[in-house]
Amino acid sequence: MDQRLTDALERDRAVHDWTARRQVGRSVQVYLVGNQVENVRQVERESYEVEVFNDHEAEGEPSRGAAKVPISRADLERLPDVLETATTMASLVNNPPWSLPEPHDMPEVELADASLTSMDGALAAAREAADRIRALAATGAANDVRLSAAELFVTTIEEELRNSRGLTGTSLSTHLLLEITLLARHGGEEAEYFRQAQARRLADLRIDETVAEGSRMARDKLQAIPPRTRVGPVVISGEALVQVFGGTAVTDTGALLTQASAAFAYTKISRLEVGHPIWGDRQPTGDMVTVRANARLPYGVASYRFDADGVGAEDLLVIEDGILRARPATQRYAQYLGLPASGRPGMAQLMPGTTPMADLLDGDGPAYHVLAFSAPNVDELTGDFGMEIRIGYERGPDGVRPLTGGSVTGNLFEALADVRLSSETRVNTSYAGPIGIRFGSLQVAGQD
Amino acid sequence: MPDADALSPRDASTAAQLRERFAFLSEIVADMERQVPYAAAMMRTRSGLRLNLRDTEQSVERQDPQEGIVLTVSNGFGLEEAATDATDASSVRRLADELVERALAFRPADGQPRLEIPGDGAVSGDFATPMEQDPADLPLADKVARFDALRRALRAKDKRTVQAICQYADQEVQQVFAHRGGLSTQQIRRTILAVIPFLSDGTRQEYSYAARTGTGGLEVIDMPDEALAAVSQEAAAMLGAVPTPPGTYDVVTDPVTTGVIAHEAFGHGVETDMFLKERARAADYLGKRVGSDLVNIVDDPTVAGAYGSYFVDDEGLAASRTQIIREGVLQGGLTDLYSASRLGIGRTANGRRESVHRKAYARMSNTFFTPGTSTQQELLESLEDGVVLRNTLNGMEDPKGWGIQIWALYALEYKHGKPTGRVFSPVAITGYVPDVLADVSMVSGDFDLTGGSCGKGWKEIVPVTSGGPYLRTRCRLA
Numbered sequence: 001m002d003q004r005l006t007d008a009l010e011r012d013r014a015v016h017d018w019t020a021r022r023q024v025g026r027s028v029q030v031y032l033v034g035n036q037v038e039n040v041r042q043v044e045r046e047s048y049e050v051e052v053f054n055d056h057e058a059e060g061e062p063s064r065g066a067a068k069v070p071i072s073r074a075d076l077e078r079l080p081d082v083l084e085t086a087t088t089m090a091s092l093v094n095n096p097p098w099s100l101p102e103p104h105d106m107p108e109v110e111l112a113d114a115s116l117t118s119m120d121g122a123l124a125a126a127r128e129a130a131d132r133i134r135a136l137a138a139t140g141a142a143n144d145v146r147l148s149a150a151e152l153f154v155t156t157i158e159e160e161l162r163n164s165r166g167l168t169g170t171s172l173s174t175h176l177l178l179e180i181t182l183l184a185r186h187g188g189e190e191a192e193y194f195r196q197a198q199a200r201r202l203a204d205l206r207i208d209e210t211v212a213e214g215s216r217m218a219r220d221k222l223q224a225i226p227p228r229t230r231v232g233p234v235v236i237s238g239e240a241l242v243q244v245f246g247g248t249a250v251t252d253t254g255a256l257l258t259q260a261s262a263a264f265a266y267t268k269i270s271r272l273e274v275g276h277p278i279w280g281d282r283q284p285t286g287d288m289v290t291v292r293a294n295a296r297l298p299y300g301v302a303s304y305r306f307d308a309d310g311v312g313a314e315d316l317l318v319i320e321d322g323i324l325r326a327r328p329a330t331q332r333y334a335q336y337l338g339l340p341a342s343g344r345p346g347m348a349q350l351m352p353g354t355t356p357m358a359d360l361l362d363g364d365g366p367a368y369h370v371l372a373f374s375a376p377n378v379d380e381l382t383g384d385f386g387m388e389i390r391i392g393y394e395r396g397p398d399g400v401r402p403l404t405g406g407s408v409t410g411n412l413f414e415a416l417a418d419v420r421l422s423s424e425t426r427v428n429t430s431y432a433g434p435i436g437i438r439f440g441s442l443q444v445a446g447q448d
Numbered sequence: 449m450p451d452a453d454a455l456s457p458r459d460a461s462t463a464a465q466l467r468e469r470f471a472f473l474s475e476i477v478a479d480m481e482r483q484v485p486y487a488a489a490m491m492r493t494r495s496g497l498r499l500n501l502r503d504t505e506q507s508v509e510r511q512d513p514q515e516g517i518v519l520t521v522s523n524g525f526g527l528e529e530a531a532t533d534a535t536d537a538s539s540v541r542r543l544a545d546e547l548v549e550r551a552l553a554f555r556p557a558d559g560q561p562r563l564e565i566p567g568d569g570a571v572s573g574d575f576a577t578p579m580e581q582d583p584a585d586l587p588l589a590d591k592v593a594r595f596d597a598l599r600r601a602l603r604a605k606d607k608r609t610v611q612a613i614c615q616y617a618d619q620e621v622q623q624v625f626a627h628r629g630g631l632s633t634q635q636i637r638r639t640i641l642a643v644i645p646f647l648s649d650g651t652r653q654e655y656s657y658a659a660r661t662g663t664g665g666l667e668v669i670d671m672p673d674e675a676l677a678a679v680s681q682e683a684a685a686m687l688g689a690v691p692t693p694p695g696t697y698d699v700v701t702d703p704v705t706t707g708v709i710a711h712e713a714f715g716h717g718v719e720t721d722m723f724l725k726e727r728a729r730a731a732d733y734l735g736k737r738v739g740s741d742l743v744n745i746v747d748d749p750t751v752a753g754a755y756g757s758y759f760v761d762d763e764g765l766a767a768s769r770t771q772i773i774r775e776g777v778l779q780g781g782l783t784d785l786y787s788a789s790r791l792g793i794g795r796t797a798n799g800r801r802e803s804v805h806r807k808a809y810a811r812m813s814n815t816f817f818t819p820g821t822s823t824q825q826e827l828l829e830s831l832e833d834g835v836v837l838r839n840t841l842n843g844m845e846d847p848k849g850w851g852i853q854i855w856a857l858y859a860l861e862y863k864h865g866k867p868t869g870r871v872f873s874p875v876a877i878t879g880y881v882p883d884v885l886a887d888v889s890m891v892s893g894d895f896d897l898t899g900g901s902c903g904k905g906w907k908e909i910v911p912v913t914s915g916g917p918y919l920r921t922r923c924r925l926a
Binding site: 029035045071075088089269443445 | 506513533557589610653691805848874
């Protein structure tokens with residue numbers, strides 16, 4: 001931490017509390033177009049963010065204002081001006097008071113792939129992985145599958161946090177992002193497979209498996225037809241589970257944990273109540289859903305050692321057998337609602353059921369099986385979802401037929417009243433839980 | 449496009465300061481180009497703030513400055529880049545030396561073709577978004593008071609309102625481009641205001657939203673009382689909405705939905721990096737019919753006041769309008785430097801980056817259907833049995849399969865040209881792009897653009913607008 005920053009924060013009398021974070025990021029980015037390297041990038045960044053708190057009265061009541069101020073290198077040379085602006089900002093917003101975390105022992109959470117933490121190591125690993133992707137795709141050429149494009153980002157972040165209460169914390173994490181597009185051709189027709197995956201360890205990207213699965217799905221898509229319009233069972237697995245339950249590029253957590261959160265409850269936009277079923281008045285059938293907000297999952301992409309306030313990572317039981325048991329609560333909203341602070345929700349981790357995946361697919365008559373939607377689209381405010389089927393299968397007495405197009409719609413909270421969960425589990429990007437979930441009744445719209 | 453003479457005194461002064469401070473970039477680029485076939489540099493920084501006001505809390509944040517410099521070189525076969533948040537000359541020179549060394553060490557794979565970058569046509573000059581009401585001139589206290597008053601007015605529109613949110617943001621991006629053609633500067637100001645009412649009838653909660661966006665100052669985000677009333681009424685109507693019966697419908701799309709169709713159907717699908725990756729079916733349809741005669745789609749970063757506008761793209765090229773579809777026939781695509789060079793086609797000014805920390809891709813700016821000659825009323829009266837799609841939230845592209853996924857907040861049922869009072873919500877819109885465009889049978893003379901954010905896949909976020917008139921077509925809904 002730059003001493004000038006903490007000294008300036010301590011000196012400023014209008015700053016009644018503060019939190020300062022420093023991040024040093026090193027990133028290697030490799031871009032492939034076909035079998036050629038389009039671009040290799042190295043990025044280095046040192047950034048600071050301070051949150052300053054100003055206590056004052058508003059309409060006769062004690063009030064706390066906060067202002068978040070990212071600070072650039074240039075800002076470090078003019079801190080008095082920057083902090084004066086920040087305290088002015090904080091003095092103008094009025095919120096009920098809350099306090100910052102006191103010093104505490106931070107949990108140890110595994111977040112870094114040691115082989116990637118140096119720039120040289122990251123560059124070598126990224127080039128090697130890119131070569132691996134090219135080689136794997138080349139072996140698919142015999143089956144008319146080729147690499148369209150791939151992007152691989154390898155990033156290391158060193159983070160340090162301090163606050164005015166004496167709390168200190170450090171963490172080292174690695175983050176990998178893989179985007180891969182494969183193309184399958186048959187005659188004059190082509191179809192693509194696109195996937196974005198994230199992990200903290202190179203091995204967890206499962207490059208070989210991703211290329212193999214992607215090749216198969218791209219080939220199947222060439223034969224795919226739209227689904228028929230109907231209401232019936234839909235089994236969701238693979239990337240589609242990440243799209244339904246995981247965080248997105250826009251939000252860190254999916255609809256389940258967002259709706260359950262103390263922040264949503266405090267702002268009166270949560271549909272869920274503690275002690276009540278998440279599906280309202282519906283009568284549940286099948287497996288009862290249990291969900292944890294797990295920020296301690298080793299090498300989980302949503303895991304952390306401490307959150308932006310300095311609250312240590314927790315593994316919190318949020319939903320048990322369909323009943324909301326606890327709200328994930330950041331420091332501020334925990335105090336507002338009188339709850340224990342559990343920090344930013346980590347990964348949504350669903351507990352498994354007892355049915356083997358194979359039985360979910362083959363049991364109880366015909367079902368649609370969706371492996372990937374075109375894009376995640378679960379409304380965090382309502383739980384409503386509607387997603388186009390990118391690739392799926394119709395499984396029935398006549399065999400298995402690939403599907404594409406059409407849509408699956410419903411409300412996530414209501415739909416979870418009628419599910420069966422696979423006994424096998426997996427961690428996949430921002431989702432952890434059963435490898436397959438059979439929804440008893442969802443609307444599928446396709447051919448009329 | 450304004451020239452230096454058109455800049456306000458303040459903007460001209462800022463441009464002069466940027467030129468003086470970053471003059472060293474031109475020297476570094478010239479030095480690098482003595483050793484590698486192509487080099488360029490871009491500095492970018494931003495400032496601004498965000499306000500988030502609601503019943504139960506207020507927050508104010510400064511925008512991440514994202515200050516930094518990106519250096520680009522060609523190694524003769526591909527591009528290599530280095531980015532840093534250090535903006536002093538000595539740090540950037542050191543980085544340039546390392547980058548050139550890395551590029552010179554590159555050994556191409558067998559058979560890898562050379563990358564020939566033609567005269568890149570980069571522009572030289574100083575540009576800035578004109579403003580009538582500079583957000584910086586309104587003190588923060590007055591901003592908080594102004595937008596909280598707006599929020600309270602929204603809340604008062606309906607007693608069933610349980611939460612009312614007002615979000616405001618202003619942003620100024622400053623850029624310096626150095627390339628073999630010279631040096632240019634750009635100052636872009638964007639302002640955005642959104643209001644979101646949440647209504648509950650005790651058993652059900654719904655929301656809607658209204659937004660004002662643009663390049664410019666506070667003058668582009670005026671939100672009159674009628675707009676607050678309308679968005680509150682929308683949320684109220686959705687309390688009585690029923691699920692959308694699945695099926696294929698005659699639809700009239702509002703300008704928001706029209707824009708998302710343009711953006712997802714023939715925006716992403718004509719970004720020429722997708723041509724290079726063979727991900728875009730459109731590449732096989734250049735000069736061919738892809739929609740009815742009424743379909744005209746344009747990308748134009750020069751639209752005055754539009755949220756996605758700019759003067760110079762992130763690879764230094766002067767902004768210009770691109771006709772994507774004319775009277776149903778596909779004309780051309782949107783390019784970045786690399787894909788245009790590889791494909792051997794002319795460049796358009798669509799090379800855009802999320803920040804210096806990311807590479808440039810071919811991206812949209814303001815993408816829209818151009819207006820037709822029918823009236824909105826004629827479109828509505830033509831609906832014998834259909835719906836009007838309103839307030840689309842998002843969509844997803846599928847340039848290879850030409851599928852389309854769009855998510856609208858609600859639809860109004862129409863029979864015999866009149867609303868029945870039934871409201872469907874939410875609405876998932878899917879379809880096959882050529883069918884949707886071939887079925888465009890009426891286009892109104894209205895025109896409106898809506899600002900937002902666009903990702904490439906699920907990342908690389910840049911500001912864009914989309915929009916156009918009301919359209920009549922057919923889609924599959926659920």
